[in-house]
Amino acid sequence: MGTYDVMQVCMNGHKITHSYVENPEFRQSACDQCGADTIHKCPECGEPIRGKYLVEGVASVGGPDPPEHCHECGDPYPWEDEADQFAEVDASVLDDELAERCLSEYESGHYQSAVRTAFTVLEGRVRDKGGFPQGLSGAKLMLEAFNADEGPLSFGQTEGEQDGVMFLYRGAFQALRNPVSHRFVEDVDEDYARDAIHTVNLLLRLLDENTSA
Ligand SMILES: [Zn+2]
Numbered sequence: 001m002g003t004y005d006v007m008q009v010c011m012n013g014h015k016i017t018h019s020y021v022e023n024p025e026f027r028q029s030a031c032d033q034c035g036a037d038t039i040h041k042c043p044e045c046g047e048p049i050r051g052k053y054l055v056e057g058v059a060s061v062g063g064p065d066p067p068e069h070c071h072e073c074g075d076p077y078p079w080e081d082e083a084d085q086f087a088e089v090d091a092s093v094l095d096d097e098l099a100e101r102c103l104s105e106y107e108s109g110h111y112q113s114a115v116r117t118a119f120t121v122l123e124g125r126v127r128d129k130g131g132f133p134q135g136l137s138g139a140k141l142m143l144e145a146f147n148a149d150e151g152p153l154s155f156g157q158t159e160g161e162q163d164g165v166m167f168l169y170r171g172a173f174q175a176l177r178n179p180v181s182h183r184f185v186e187d188v189d190e191d192y193a194r195d196a197i198h199t200v201n202l203l204l205r206l207l208d209e210n211t212s213a
Pocket residue numbers: 010011012013014031032033034035036
């Protein structure tokens with residue numbers, strides 16, 4: 001049986017050293033890559049972070065990457081809930097067509113175009129389901145599709161729900177899509193695009209699962 005040395009890691013997840021005990025000269029109080037503070041113990045329970053695995057008489061090179069969770073209490077380490085991880089769009093929860101058409105644009109940094117494409121997918125789906133011609137699009141399409149009196153798509157049990165859905169879909173185009181197409185182009189960053197794509201994902205899901213034509 002071997003033993004573990006201790007690892008020192010910065011709050012953003014850069015490994016400082018996996019030989020904190022054996023090589024104290026490698027310790028840093030601030031990360032030399034990003035300047036963040038460093039830790040070598042779990043902030044939750046105080047258990048040292050596992051570093052290099054040492055077996056007596058066996059020399060080895062290298063060591064593990066920073067772990068995601070504390071092996072003692074199971075809490076995620078601080079670098080695991082960093083915002084940049086959240087910024088990724090999780091393809092596994094997205095509608096297949098949406099993932100296929102938007103993700104490459106999103107991942108290559110074309111955020112504005114990724115958002116536009118997401119809404120184009122939604123438009124196409126509503127058009128197909130309601131039997132509308134190509135020419136009808138955007139807010140007007142949503143208004144006609146979900147109209148409580150003569151719209152082809154019905155949702156929920158009450159007229160209130162039906163109205164709510166109509167306003168939701170129409171509003172998504174007016175408030176979230178149209179600004180992307182016309183104005184505020186510089187405001188469409190990675191975070192906006194991610195949230196817009198997930199919003200469209202929800203609307204696609206409601207359309208597929210809760211709407212009848
Ligand atoms: Zn760092």
